[in-house]
Amino acid sequence: MSQLSRRALLLQSSAVAAAAAIGGLRPARAAAIEMVDVLQAALALEDGTIRSYRRIREERLLAGDELELCLQFLSNHERHAGRLRFWLRSLGSKPPDSPGKVAADLGAANALRTALRLETELQGAYLTHAGNINRGEILADAVSILIDETRHHTLLTLRAPAAASAQNAQSAQYHSGIREVKSES
């Protein structure tokens, strides 16, 4: 495909692209990543997000509508993790035993901001690596999950616009930093 069309296809925001890198699936390695790797990494992100939302629930780090929202998201992520585990087993791969880690920065004062960061990472990971999923049924599930992550991200952005703006600024800075490192290498 020509360079012109490649530029035309760059529709994702810098925040999403940077989030994919933050999520551990760095775009520069995308070509070398197998489908099982993508599913394993996605499951790790989902499991970490699940544990973080459970901490929010157990310690009541949020209240009212915001807590209800996070409980809805938790339910979605538990379903996502179930599907990923199903597909990994169907591919003959063993899902990781580790239940994932609670976000290190999670606390009462920044629960929404942390949730937004987690959702951004998940959205970015699925968006960036959908092209590495080469089985139709699995891709259909990944696309459905991407829609959910986008819903989560959007609802949190509506709730916490300041946090979303700060995150975009940080992501843009990170993305710029990646470019600077590449230009020096």
Place this chain on the structure above:
Amino acid sequence: MKVKLHISRRECITSLVGLTAAPRIVYPVTPGTSESPEGDLAILSAAAALEWQAIAAYRAGAGSGKLSPPILSAAAGFLKDHEGHAKALNATLQALGAKAVEPRQQYDFGPLPSQSAILALALELEEGAQAAYAALAVNISNRDVLKAAAGILVDESRHVTIIRSVLKLPVFST
């Protein structure tokens, strides 16, 4: 509206074309295994036509004088997204040796007497687009185009979520 992702490649193309003629119809889809560049072009052309339809709808809504300032601002943002999608899809079509898709001379969205009516139309179009791009992403054979389609899908899903939130409709029943 539940997003269903199981469609044959032929149904995907047909449904995308159908959505531009009758936006109230959303087709069920099954995963495809296509390897046809010609099929990709048909899907992309149909998606571009869908974008022109959305652009026309948002221009009609924005020009109606019936939207409150914050809704008008959001609509302007969505219009800009769709214009970007149409441009990107047409650039891809041309890069693949196909003709760009032009907008129709006229679109008929029926009467739009109020902000609620405009939002209802917008929601219908966006949910149709969400379903179409979800099916497109699963059926397209070119992996680069798949990633671009996924990026557009994120925009459509974001639009759907915002409109449903504004209308105080549940987001997770879809």
